[in-house]
Amino acid sequence: AAGVIQSPRHLIKEKRETATLKCYPIPRHDTVYWYQQGPGQDPQFLISFYEKMQSDKGSIPDRFSAQQFSDYHSELNMSSLELGDSALYFCASSPGRVNTEAFFGQGTRLTVV
Amino acid sequence: AQKVTQAQTEISVVEKEDVTLDCVYETRDTTYYLFWYKQPPSGELVFLIRRNSFDEQNEISGRYSWNFQKSTSSFNFTITASQVVDSAVYFCALSAANRDDKIIFGKGTRLHILP
Incomplete structure (x- = not known):
């Protein structure tokens, strides 16, 4: 079965x-x-999108932005990277608005040097 | 506010022993979902189970079993006859079920299964 796909898997900036x-x-x-x-x-919620609209926002820095495109894929843009941004970034998807079945991607490991 | 507490930060058991991971939650929602995820050293989050707050039946899946007790707001996870491959960090999590809500994770329990 198809899963949530994240890319890249590793990133050094x-x-x-x-x-x-x-x-x-x-x-x-x-x-x-x-x-x-x-x-x-533990994983901390950043932001979510439903039907291409932002639906909820957590502790996401102002330097980060995200969007969901017409094909439902999403991109998280992170600017002015800091050492503290080094982390695993997970994306999860679910059908419909209620988070009944949240399946996570394998994550992107971002290392800021 | 929602909160998930996993009091056990780290547990070590010898292979083949049974082990129970505790999870206590707080929520004002009347309908909610509880989850358990496994995070092996490779880092991915592996979905193990989702339980609806209306369904208090315990569940067994192979060596895994879950005990949901609404009266004590607990959702404990037991691994029977543990194996070295069970070594991982286990997260208990919670989300509201009647709105588009994110998953709130506990701090996790790091489980070491010793050969």
Whole structure:
């Protein structure tokens, strides 16, 4: 069965650079969630989209932005990267607006040096 | 506010022993979902189970079983006859079921299965 696809799997950036993470949800899933997991931490909710509109926002820095496109894939754009942005970034998708079946992608490991 | 508490930060057991991971949650929602995820050293989040707040039946899947007790707001996870491959971080999580809500995770329990 198709799963949530994230790319790239690994990314190394320098401080102050920009990074773009991509998420391709499970087919027919119209809701996408982004989470950030720092080392030794639990995943923290960043932002979510339903039908291409932002539906909820968590502790996402102003330097980050995201959107969901017409094909339901989503991109997380991170600018002016800081060392503290080094983390695992997960995308999850679910069918419909209620988070009944949240399946996570394999994550993108971002390292800022 | 929603909150998930996993009091056990780290547990070590010898292979073939049974082990129970505790999870206590807080929510004001009357309808909600509870989840367990496994995160092996490779880093991915593996979905294990989702339980609707209306369904208090315990569930067994192979060596895994879950005990949902609404009266004590607990959703504990037991691994029977543990194996080294069960070594991972296990997250208990919660989300509201009647609106577009994110998943709130506990801090996780790191489980070491010793050979």
